Amino acid sequence: MLQQIIAITLKELKVVWLDREALLLLFAMPMFFILVMSFALQGVFEAGTKGRPVQVLVINQNGGPLAEQAIADLKRIEELMLIETAGGVSLSLEKAEALIRKGDYSLALAFGTGFSERILQDPRASQGEKATVYLISDPATNIQLLASVKGVIRSTIERRILLATMPQRMKQAFGNPASEIPLGLDPSNQNMGNQFERILEDPHKGAGDSSIVVFVNASPKGFSAGRRPTATEQNVPAYTIFGVFFIVLTLASSFLREKQDGTFQRILAAPLSKTALLIGKLLPYYLVNLIQIGLMFAVGVILFDMKPGYLPAVIVVSMALAAAANGLGLLVAALGKTEAQVNSLSVLFAITLAALGGMMVPAFIMPGFMKTLSLFTPHAWALAGYHDVIIRGLGLKEVLPETGVLLGFASLFFAGALWRFRFD
C-alpha cells in the first residue's frame, strides 16, 4: 500500500512539475499578496504616524500672525505634513481645491481673512464677527481618518488661541473692576478659582457665543458639499468592482473548456467567423457583469438607502468596467493553457488588482508609489468614477476621463488577448 501511495505521489508531483507556469503562479501568488497587501495596508496601520504623516494643504489668506503661529504649531506635529506651496508658489484656496478634486490630496486647511484680528479683539466689541478656519476635504476620504486629523488640527489651533488670548483674559479676570467682569464672576465667591478656570477654557461663553473661532467643513467647489460617504457608499462600489472581476475566472475557464472539449473546433468548422464566435462567447459574460453591477447597486439602494447619483453616469462607468473585466478574462483565457494556470492567473489578477486599486484599502492612505501603482489598475479608475457620481455628485461629463481610461484598459486587454489567443 505504501508503494502505491508513493507511486501516486510521485506521479502527481511529476504532473505538477510539468505544469511549470501553474507552479510558478502558485508561489508567485502568495508572494504578490504579501507584497501588495503589506504595502497597501501600511496606510491603515501607519497613516498619521511619524513614519507616514498625513499630508495637509495649508492656505493662509492673510490670517495674520496668529494664523502663522498656529501653522508653526501644526508643523511641529510629526503625524502631520503641512504643504504650503505648489510649484514654488504659495497655495491659494482655488489651487488647493483643484488639487483635492484631482485626487492628489485629501484635506486642506485655510485660515480666513482677519483670523488674528478677530481672535485678538475684545469679544465685547466683536459684534458677532468670528474668526474662520476652513477644513476642505474630499468627500470620498475615509471618515475615521479625517475625524482624527481634524481633531488634532482643531485642538492645536484652539490651544494657540487660548495662549494668544491669555493676557487679555488675565486682564479681564484681575485688572478690571469686579463690576466689569463678565459672566457674573463674583470676587467674593469662595469658588472664584473654579470660575476663573472656566473663563480660561472659554472666555466668550459669557458673551453668549459658542466660540470665537468657527471651523467650517467643506468640500471643494464642484463636489456636492456637506455630505460624507456612508459605509455603503464606500463599500458597494468597491466590492461591486471586486466582484465584477471574478468574471475573469468564469470566462477564462469556459474558453479553456471549449478548447479542451473540441467544441470550438466544431463551431469553427461551421460557416462562422472567429470574430462572431468571440463576440457571441463574450456577450453573455458582459451582460452577466452588467446584471451583477445592477443587483449590487440595487442592494445598496434598497437595503442601505444609498443614493446612486446620476444614473446615466453610473451606467457609462459600469459598461466600461464590464468591458475591462471581460477583456482581462479573455487575456487570461489566452495566457492560461491549463485549468491550474487559468485558476491561478484569475485569482492573482482578481485579488492583486483589487488590493492595488483600492478596493480593500482606500488608495489615499497608501504610500505614494502604491498610489501611483493603483493608477495602473482598472479598479482604481472604476472606483474613482463611481465615487465621482455617488459621493461627489458629479455627472456624465465628469466621469468621461475615468470611462475613457477603463475603455483603454479594455482595449489593451483585448489586444493582448487576441494576439495570444489560440482556438485549438
Place this chain on the structure above:
Amino acid sequence: MNRMPEPMVSVENLRKSYGDAEVVRGITFQIFRGEFFGLLGPNGAGKTTTIGMLTGLVEPTGGRILIGGHDFFLKPMQSKAKLGFVPQSFALYPTLCARDNLAFFARIYGLRKGRLKERIAAVLDVVGLRDHASQTVATFSHGMKRRLNIAVGLIHEPDILILDEPTVGVDTQSRNAILETLEGLNKSGVTLLYTTHYIEEAERLCNRVGILDQGKMIALDTPATLVRNLGTGIVRIEFNANPDDTLLRQIGHLGSFRVIDDRSRHLRLETDRTDRAVREFLDLMDKRSGMLKTLDIIEPNLETVFIHLTGRTLRD
C-alpha cells in the same frame, strides 16, 4: 456513355508543415458524390491534419481544396456550409440535453424555427436517440455520446460528412450501431469521408480508400483493387526459443515466403498463397519438434496491403 461522377471534394498537392516538420506532404485525391471514402493510416500519418485542413481548422502550407466546386480558401463560408464535421473528441456540451446541443449547432448553421425542430427530430431518429432527447449529455454512455456527435454533424444536412475516427473507445455493440447508421446515411445519398485505423471498418464501409503514411498518400483505390494488386497473406509465427540462423536460412529459402519482420522469437512472413506457404513451413517444423509456439494466418486484406507497403501494421 457513362457520365463522369461529380467530385464533392478535390484535394490537390495539399501540404502542411510545422516548422521544419512536414506532416502532410503533397497529397492529392478526390471524393465523388455519394461515395464512402476512407482515409486510413496509423497514428501520426497525417489523417487528422488533413481533416483539419479540409474543415478549415488548420491552414495549409500549400495546395488547393475544392468543396462542391468552391475553392475553400476563396469561399470558406460557402465551402464550410456544405460540410458536416464529426470530430474525434465528443465536442458536445455535457450540461445541456441532446436536443439543446443539436439546437445550438443547428442555429450556428442558420437553421430556425420549424426547420430546426424538423432537423433535430430527423437526426435524433437517424442515430436512435429520440427517446433520450431531453436527457443531459453528461449522463450519456460513451456510445450514445458518439451517436449524438454524429447527429450534430448531420444537423444541417451537409453534402459531405467528415468523420474523424468516430468509433474510438466504443464497445462492439455501439460500434455496430454507429457503422449501421453510417451505412444508412451513405445509402440515402450522403457523401462520407471517414478516417480510421480500424481496418475492418474501412473494409466494411468504404467504396474507396486512401492510405496515408508519414504524410504521403501511398495507395488510393477501392479496397478490392488494393487487396488484389497489393494484398498478400501474412503468417505470424511465434517460436518457443529464438530461431537459429540455419532455421531462418531454411525459411528464407522457401520460395513462397518473404520475411518482412524478424524479432527474436517472432517472425512475420508475407506470402501470395497462405495455404501452400503454411504447408511448406509446417513440413520444415516437423524436424524441430516443440519449436513452434503459435501460428497466425491473415488472409489478404487492407491491413496486409498496408504491411506490404510500409512493413508496419496500422496500429503500430
